[in-house]
Amino acid sequence: MRKTSQAFQRCVFVALLLAVALLDPQPEPVRAAGAGAPTDWLAPGQQQALERARQTVPLIEAIRREGPLRRREHLHDLGLTVKAVKTTYFYLNSPLISAVEDHYTGVRFNHGQHAAQAGDCSVCHHLRPEQDVAYSPHPETVRCSACHQQAFDERVPERPGLKAAYHQRCIGCHKQQRSGPQVCTDCHLKQVPDHAKLVKLPEHPDALQVTAECLRCHEAQAHDMLQTAHWLWRGPSPYTQDRSREVLHGKGTTALNNY
Amino acid sequence: MDCLVCHDTTGHYKKTPTSAGWPDKDLDLKPIAEKVGHSSRVSCGSCHFNGGGGDAIKHADMGGNLARPDPNCDVHMGSLDFSCRTCHTTRQHRIAGRSSSVAAAEGVVRCEQCHSEAPHLGNSLLDHHLNRHSRTLACNTCHSPVYAKCAPTKTWWDWSKAGDKQRKPAMMDLGTGTPLPDYHPMKGEFRWQRAVKPSYDWFNGNMARVLLGDAVPLDQGPVLLTRPLGSIRDPAARITPFKIMKGVQAFDPLYHTLLIPHLFPRNAEDTTAYWKHYDWQMAFIDGMASAGLPYSGQWHWQETWMYWRLEHEVMPAKMALSCIQCHDSLRGEKTCDRCHQDSRHVDFKKLAHQPTDVSFLQQIGQSTVALQGNNDYLDLKQLGYRGDPIVYGGRFKELPLGQKIPSTR
Numbered sequence: 001m002r003k004t005s006q007a008f009q010r011c012v013f014v015a016l017l018l019a020v021a022l023l024d025p026q027p028e029p030v031r032a033a034g035a036g037a038p039t040d041w042l043a044p045g046q047q048q049a050l051e052r053a054r055q056t057v058p059l060i061e062a063i064r065r066e067g068p069l070r071r072r073e074h075l076h077d078l079g080l081t082v083k084a085v086k087t088t089y090f091y092l093n094s095p096l097i098s099a100v101e102d103h104y105t106g107v108r109f110n111h112g113q114h115a116a117q118a119g120d121c122s123v124c125h126h127l128r129p130e131q132d133v134a135y136s137p138h139p140e141t142v143r144c145s146a147c148h149q150q151a152f153d154e155r156v157p158e159r160p161g162l163k164a165a166y167h168q169r170c171i172g173c174h175k176q177q178r179s180g181p182q183v184c185t186d187c188h189l190k191q192v193p194d195h196a197k198l199v200k201l202p203e204h205p206d207a208l209q210v211t212a213e214c215l216r217c218h219e220a221q222a223h224d225m226l227q228t229a230h231w232l233w234r235g236p237s238p239y240t241q242d243r244s245r246e247v248l249h250g251k252g253t254t255a256l257n258n259y
Numbered sequence: 260m261d262c263l264v265c266h267d268t269t270g271h272y273k274k275t276p277t278s279a280g281w282p283d284k285d286l287d288l289k290p291i292a293e294k295v296g297h298s299s300r301v302s303c304g305s306c307h308f309n310g311g312g313g314d315a316i317k318h319a320d321m322g323g324n325l326a327r328p329d330p331n332c333d334v335h336m337g338s339l340d341f342s343c344r345t346c347h348t349t350r351q352h353r354i355a356g357r358s359s360s361v362a363a364a365e366g367v368v369r370c371e372q373c374h375s376e377a378p379h380l381g382n383s384l385l386d387h388h389l390n391r392h393s394r395t396l397a398c399n400t401c402h403s404p405v406y407a408k409c410a411p412t413k414t415w416w417d418w419s420k421a422g423d424k425q426r427k428p429a430m431m432d433l434g435t436g437t438p439l440p441d442y443h444p445m446k447g448e449f450r451w452q453r454a455v456k457p458s459y460d461w462f463n464g465n466m467a468r469v470l471l472g473d474a475v476p477l478d479q480g481p482v483l484l485t486r487p488l489g490s491i492r493d494p495a496a497r498i499t500p501f502k503i504m505k506g507v508q509a510f511d512p513l514y515h516t517l518l519i520p521h522l523f524p525r526n527a528e529d530t531t532a533y534w535k536h537y538d539w540q541m542a543f544i545d546g547m548a549s550a551g552l553p554y555s556g557q558w559h560w561q562e563t564w565m566y567w568r569l570e571h572e573v574m575p576a577k578m579a580l581s582c583i584q585c586h587d588s589l590r591g592e593k594t595c596d597r598c599h600q601d602s603r604h605v606d607f608k609k610l611a612h613q614p615t616d617v618s619f620l621q622q623i624g625q626s627t628v629a630l631q632g633n634n635d636y637l638d639l640k641q642l643g644y645r646g647d648p649i650v651y652g653g654r655f656k657e658l659p660l661g662q663k664i665p666s667t668r
Contacts, residue, residue, distance in 0.1 A: 041327035043340035082380050089339065108345065110373055116380040186348070189297055196293040203289065207261065207281055210288045214262040214295075222260055224351040228365065231260075235363030241467040241488055249362035254470035256484055256517055257360060258506040258563045259311040259416060 049091035053106060056096060060146045061155055062130035072122040080121050080140060088112030094145050097163045104188040107166075124169060144169075263288065264305065268296040273305070300325050300336060303343040312446070315410035317360070319455070319502040320403075320571035322410035331619040332409040333572050346372070359466055359485055359501075359568040368570075370398045384599070385610060395654065397462070397499040400637070401580040403572045404615065404630060405454045406502055408623070411439060415450035416506035419560040422537045434624040445522075445534050447507075454625035457500035457569055459637055463489035466566075472552050474515040481505070481562040482517075491643035491654050498642060504565040509543065513555035517563075521545035577616040580636055584615065587634040588647040597649065 066074065093106025115121065125141040132139040133146065144165055151161030160168060170187070174180035181187050201213050215222050229235035233252025238244050249255065261280070263272050272291050273283050282288065308314060308322050315322030320333075328337035335341040346368050347356045355366025370378070378398070379389040392401070406412070411433040421444060428440035433453040442448050465488040469475055475482050489496025509518040520542040524532035533542035539558065547554035583589050588597065595607035617627040629636065645651040 043328075043336075043338055044330060045334075045338035046340035049339070081382065083382065085380075088380075108339070112380050113373065113375055113378075116377070117375055192296040195295050199289075199293050199295075201289045201292060205288050205292070207288065210292050211260050211262060213292065215260075218262075221352065224353075225260060228352045228354070229363040230352070230354065233363075235365055237362035237364065239357055239364055239465045240362045241465060243362065243468070243470070244465075249470065251361055251363075254472070255361050255363075256469055256471055257317075258484055258504055258508055258565050259317055259413075 045089065046091065049089055050093070052087070053091045053093040054095060056094065056149075057133070057135050057143070057146050059149050059153070059155065060129040060133065060142065063127050063147065064130050066127065068122065068126065071126060071128075072120055075121050075125070075140060078140060080138070082112065082115040082119070084121075084138070084141075085112050085115045086137060092166065094162055096145055096149050096161075100150075100163075103191055104184065105191060107187045123173065263291055263295065265298045265302050266295040267291055267302055268294050268299065270301055272302075297342070298344055299342055300328075307343075311413060315407065316413045317504075317567070318571075319407040319412035319414075319567065320569050322412075324409040329409055329619075331574060331578065334575050335573060336571075338575075357464070359487070359566055362466075362468060362470070374398070384595075384605070395497055397497045399500050399569050399573060400459065400498050402576070402578075403500065403569060403574055404456070404578075404580050404636065405620065405625075406457050406500070406569045406572060407453050407455055408572055408574075408620070408625070411435065411451040411453040412455075412502065413449050414452045414455065414502065414504060415448070416446070416504070417448040418509065419447065419507045421445060421447035421533075422539075424537075444537070454620055454623070455502070456629050456636075458503045458566075459498050459500055459642065460487050460566070461489035461491060461493065461496040461642065462487035462499035462501075462568065463493050463496040465489075469517065471519070471550060472516055475510075475517075477510055477512065477515055477559065477561055481564045482510070484517075484563050484565045485567075487566050487568070494655070498637065500569045502567040502569055504567055506563055507560050508563045509539065509558040510561045511547075511553075511555050512557055512559045514553055516552060518543045518554065518558055519546035519550045519552070521549060574619075575616075578619060579615065580630075581613050581615050582611045583613075583634060584630070584636040585634070585639065586611075586647050586649050588649045590634050 088111050090109040090111050091106050092109050114124075118124070121141055124144070127147065128140050129142060129146065133142060136142045136146070145162050147156075148159060148162040148165035151164060153159070153161075159165075170180075171182050174182050184190075198217070199213055201209060205213070225231050229250055232250070234248050234250030236247045237249040240249065243249060261282070263282070264274070269291050272286065272288075274280060275283050278284070304321070304323065304325060307318065308325065310317030315324075325333065325336055330337035335346075344354070347354050348366070348368070349355065350366075353365040355368050357364045357367050376393065377390040378393060379386040420442070423442075424444045426442050426444065428442035430438035430440055431451060432438045433451060435453075439449075439451045441450065467483070467486045467488055469482065469484045487499065487501065509520070510516065511518055520533050520539065521531050522533050522542065524535045529535055531538075531541040531545035533539065536542075540556075543554055543558060544556075589595075589611040592608070594611040595605075599607070601607070615630050617630050620627045620630070639647060644654070648654070
């Protein structure tokens with residue numbers, strides 16, 4: 001009986017591993033921003049950021065409790081300022097979030113600039129782990145996902161999950177500062193669903209059939225398009241001397257060039 | 260309406276020049292429609308990289324190489340895989356961006372959106388001074404000291420020379436392996452350049468433009484079709500790098516207007532198109548009539564300039580201009596210690612004399628002469644300064660610290 005149970009457990013373990021492997025959010029090619037770009041080309045900085053984004057670390061359960069004022073003072077005393085920032089750019093796209101839902105692409109995060117503007121690392125790195133952790137270059141400033149992982153984790157039920165933590169911190173601060181994006185698509189793009197399942201076209205359709213099929217779902221966007229400079233080839237010209245109040249300038253009307 | 264031209268992700272979608280905007284007839288549009296997605300450098304580039312009739316001709320800082328950009332040519336696209344829309348944010352299909360060449364604008368893109376008004380991080384003395392520079396210099400003045408790094412661009416186009424079917428074009432290879440012609444009978448004479456030092460001028464974000472039908476003086480040198488506004492006295496203006504596209508075009512000596520030629524034949528029966536009949540008179544009569552403008556029947560060839568602001572092609576930080584390249588006063592032994600007390604912690608001379616990293620330009624076989632051993636990369640006198648601002652004071656502040664100079668204001 002006991003043997004069977006062990007075998008069963010092993011099976012479950014293997015099944016779990018398999019499931020994890022299947023869920024492993026590393027589809028190839030990983031192209032965050034350059035959809036449509038050649039797949040034989042990789043942007044070195046973005047590749048590093050994507051690799052970092054894919055890493056997960058064990059949950060830190062024990063947190064050293066420090067009030068915000070003491071925390072701030074403590075980090076300043078340690079000299080943790082913008083100078084200590086090792087990685088200035090992150091692509092925030094943790095599998096902890098995308099494994100649950102994946103409606104949006106990741107977020108390009110200018111870490112260096114945020115550190116410089118905040119001038120205070122404790123704004124985001126507001127607590128530290130009780131024990132030093134091997135994977136972190138500095139235990140005072142572990143990554144968000146070390147403490148914030150899945151929501152309602154029974155080990156740390158009071159902690160927001162990673163997605164909520166990001167959103168509360170980012171949007172909260174941007175609102176407070178009246179600066180920075182506050183709307184979903186200001187930070188990340190909506191994932192485009194697989195249109196092979198959505199598009200219904202006959203074989204070898206003509207161009208008008210394709211447009212009609214797009215407009216079956218995207219009529220509102222088509223109406224938007226009709227108002228744009230890319231459609232009209234003209235638009236407001238607020239930065240042109242003596243013409244800033246006229247609205248009809250552009251390549252379709254009065255623009256000249258020497259090509 | 261053509262959704263696919265922007266939302267194609269396969270790279271297969273294409274139009275042909277003669278099909279008036281319709282997709283290539285031989286394309287199967289179904290597999291393309293089934294893979295639609297967000298716009299990309301490739302889809303935006305299918306129009307914008309080919310302005311002027313070919314790769315990177317108009318936009319010196321945008322070309323087909325941006326499909327697989329070298330990080331040294333453009334650090335945002337080449338290292339961080341930025342798409343156009345990463346900066347040119349879009350609302351309801353209105354794409355932000357302020358063009359120096361076209362008047363229409365639907366929003367503004369500024370480096371400061373991400374990099375803030377104090378983009379040089381850290382608290383060092385150098386960061387402090389560089390952040391003060393940001394009020395006076397556009398980012399690309401230092402961070403992209405040469406333009407058209409990865410693809411040659413046209414900088415001269417003389418339409419008056421067009422029409423000579425006997426003339427054999429001289430071919431020049433600017434290190435890309437593709438020789439480029441200096442002449443085409445349909446278009447005239449060209450000059451191509453690569454890794455070019457920009458022209459610098461004050462710019463406050465606004466342009467003066469000659470628009471269709473505007474009368475311009477024809478006896479005062481080149482006609483500036485676009486011209487940046489701003490001056491040394493304008494706090495909103497910054498020294499900004501430009502490609503100046505120069506050329507020769509036809510004007511009406513009576514009405515003083517730029518003449519619009521009818522170039523591309525409308526159909527097989529077309530009797531006036533220049534690119535069919537090589538007759539300027541017929542092309543101007545038809546072109547001006549189509550534009551609804553008067554034409555005296557005479558034309559006069561005149562040099563024209565267009566200022567094109569250089570916003571892309573930001574290089575890695577180590578390739579930016581350094582202090583000594585513009586500040587003549589830092590050349591000798593006396594550098595930052597003109598104003599600051601010597602410090603044993605900082606080697607002022609090393610800091611000020613640190614050269615620009617030109618390894619990439621050398622690697623692509625381009626001249627680095629202007630970037631090495633000179634202290635006048637920006638012509639400060641031509642920009643309105645009395646001399647090096649370190650000695651003579653800045654444009655709004657005189658801080659000569661011990662230097663006795665006569666006040667000018």
